[in-house]
Amino acid sequence: MTPSESKTKATLSDSHDSLLAHESAGLIQRYVFPKGTVLFRKGELRQCAYLIDRGSVSITGNDEGGEDKFLCHIGEGEIFGEMALVDDTPRTATAITDTECEIFIIPRDALQNRLQGLDPIVTLLISLLIERYRLTRIHLPESLRQDKDSDQFMNKLKRYHHITENSLKIHDISTQKDNALRELKIEQELRKGLERREFIPFLQPIIDLKTRRVKGFEALIRWQHPEKGLVFPDQFIPAAEHTNVVQQLDRLMLEKACETLPLLDEIGGHDMFISVNMSGINFNTQDIVQSMSNVVKRYNANPRRLKLEITESALIDDPAHAAEVLQGLKEAGFMIALDDFGTGYSSLGYLHRFTIDVIKIDRSFVSRLHDNEKSMEIVSAIIGLAKTFHLGTIAEGIEQEPDIETLCNLGCTLGQGYFFSKPLPVKDAVAYAAKDNV
Numbered sequence: 001m002t003p004s005e006s007k008t009k010a011t012l013s014d015s016h017d018s019l020l021a022h023e024s025a026g027l028i029q030r031y032v033f034p035k036g037t038v039l040f041r042k043g044e045l046r047q048c049a050y051l052i053d054r055g056s057v058s059i060t061g062n063d064e065g066g067e068d069k070f071l072c073h074i075g076e077g078e079i080f081g082e083m084a085l086v087d088d089t090p091r092t093a094t095a096i097t098d099t100e101c102e103i104f105i106i107p108r109d110a111l112q113n114r115l116q117g118l119d120p121i122v123t124l125l126i127s128l129l130i131e132r133y134r135l136t137r138i139h140l141p142e143s144l145r146q147d148k149d150s151d152q153f154m155n156k157l158k159r160y161h162h163i164t165e166n167s168l169k170i171h172d173i174s175t176q177k178d179n180a181l182r183e184l185k186i187e188q189e190l191r192k193g194l195e196r197r198e199f200i201p202f203l204q205p206i207i208d209l210k211t212r213r214v215k216g217f218e219a220l221i222r223w224q225h226p227e228k229g230l231v232f233p234d235q236f237i238p239a240a241e242h243t244n245v246v247q248q249l250d251r252l253m254l255e256k257a258c259e260t261l262p263l264l265d266e267i268g269g270h271d272m273f274i275s276v277n278m279s280g281i282n283f284n285t286q287d288i289v290q291s292m293s294n295v296v297k298r299y300n301a302n303p304r305r306l307k308l309e310i311t312e313s314a315l316i317d318d319p320a321h322a323a324e325v326l327q328g329l330k331e332a333g334f335m336i337a338l339d340d341f342g343t344g345y346s347s348l349g350y351l352h353r354f355t356i357d358v359i360k361i362d363r364s365f366v367s368r369l370h371d372n373e374k375s376m377e378i379v380s381a382i383i384g385l386a387k388t389f390h391l392g393t394i395a396e397g398i399e400q401e402p403d404i405e406t407l408c409n410l411g412c413t414l415g416q417g418y419f420f421s422k423p424l425p426v427k428d429a430v431a432y433a434a435k436d437n438v
């Protein structure tokens with residue numbers, strides 16, 4: 001037994017189980033390992049890669065067969081063991097920490113979860129690159145390479161290259177091609193739909209829960225599709241977000257809201273506002289504040305009557321930048337509402353950091369107000385939080401009369417939901433407000 005092997009055995013027995021537990025957790029996590037820890041041993045099957053944040057790791061092995069020897073040190077910021085994210089091939093070397101190390105363990109599951117969340121076209125391209133790289137490492141006759149879906153090809157991969165069904169999941173190319181094609185088709189259709197002015201807003205009334213009078217509306221986009229009829233946003237907003245078409249849709253809804261304000265004036269609704277949803281993707285657009293302000297100026301609209309609804313997820317990626325954009329929108333005169341509050345990260349840290357006027361309490365809590373004690377407590381806590389920060393509250397998804405009294409008692413000011421009205425075409429929404437305003 002070589003000295004390095006004896007060292008390997010000694011540390012493996014203490015840490016092997018806990019290491020395996022870390023690696024199967026399905027999340028990318030950072031761990032501190034003492035000097036001399038065996039991260040993996042030659043011949044083992046392990047499904048994760050390692051990223052060194054601090055310290056250094058020695059790799060021993062021998063590509064040409066024979067006695068293992070020291071191959072290299074791997075240092076801070078470097079990744080090793082990454083092929084295990086793709087193939088179920090046994091480790092060809094042993095990795096031992098040279099010093100105390102802080103290391104991110106990246107399990108294959110975590111990578112797969114992240115890939116699934118990506119734009120399908122990006123997923124397809126990554127998978128194709130991985131497949132091409134893998135094929136360069138495999139010696140196959142040209143005839144077999146031509147037919148990558150054949151049983152013979154798959155059997156050869158499995159037998160000689162230890163590639164299992166599980167490791168193939170990461171680049172299930174045919175499904176990914178279908179997804180990418182579907183996404184490209186929707187993108188084309190979305191652009192055509194924009195040209196043909198097929199997108200329209202429906203307006204859902206927002207009601208003062210005490211006086212039961214209309215205070216404003218939320219603009220909810222609908223696609224009047226020539227073949228499919230009225231299409232709801234959950235069918236196309238995700239694709240629009242991947243393809244950046246969402247910025248144009250959101251700007252269009254802002255324009256439609258500006259066009260509608262004078263119609264509300266005509267029925268005496270000079271104080272009524274319209275909320276417009278704003279996808280987080282807009283935060284990546286350079287001149288978003290300018291572009292939104294230009295719309296308002298063009299229509300000579302009062303931005304204080306326009307509420308921009310943003311979700312918490314829009315604030316998470318780059319909070320400093322998001323805070324700057326929100327400040328800019330605020331200075332341009334817009335009101336800001338935090339949508340779907342309670343479903344995301346909901347931390348107190350936000351509320352003082354971002355310029356927000358209103359919190360929207362998510363429908364999932366409001367709909368369970370009367371059959372779930374926890375929902376009642378959450379809604380009560382959100383309203384308490386809003387009061388502390390001097391913010392307004394709008395409850396979403398009010399479907400029954402008793403919810404209104406409960407929400408009023410808890411101190412919620414405004415609400416919307418099917419109990420009052422479903423989202424309506426603009427003409428009907430204005431008529432709804434006119435009836436209320438006599």
Ligand code: C2E
Pocket residue numbers: 204219220221232233234237246249250253277278279309339340363396397398399416417418419423
């Ligand atoms: P959201 O902003 O949370 O909008 C509220 C959704 O709840 C709307 O669905 C509305 O029709 C529905 N709703 C309202 N009251 C009730 C109720 O009492 N019961 C139930 N069950 N549902 C109720 P919709 O119109 O299908 O919109 C879904 C989501 O699509 C919106 O959720 C929003 O995230 C997104 N969206 C809609 N329009 C736009 C838009 O112009 N731009 C962007 N970026 N996203 C939009």
Ligand code: CA
Pocket residue numbers: 218277309339
């Ligand atoms: Ca909304």
Ligand code: CA
Pocket residue numbers: 339340360362363396
């Ligand atoms: Ca919402």
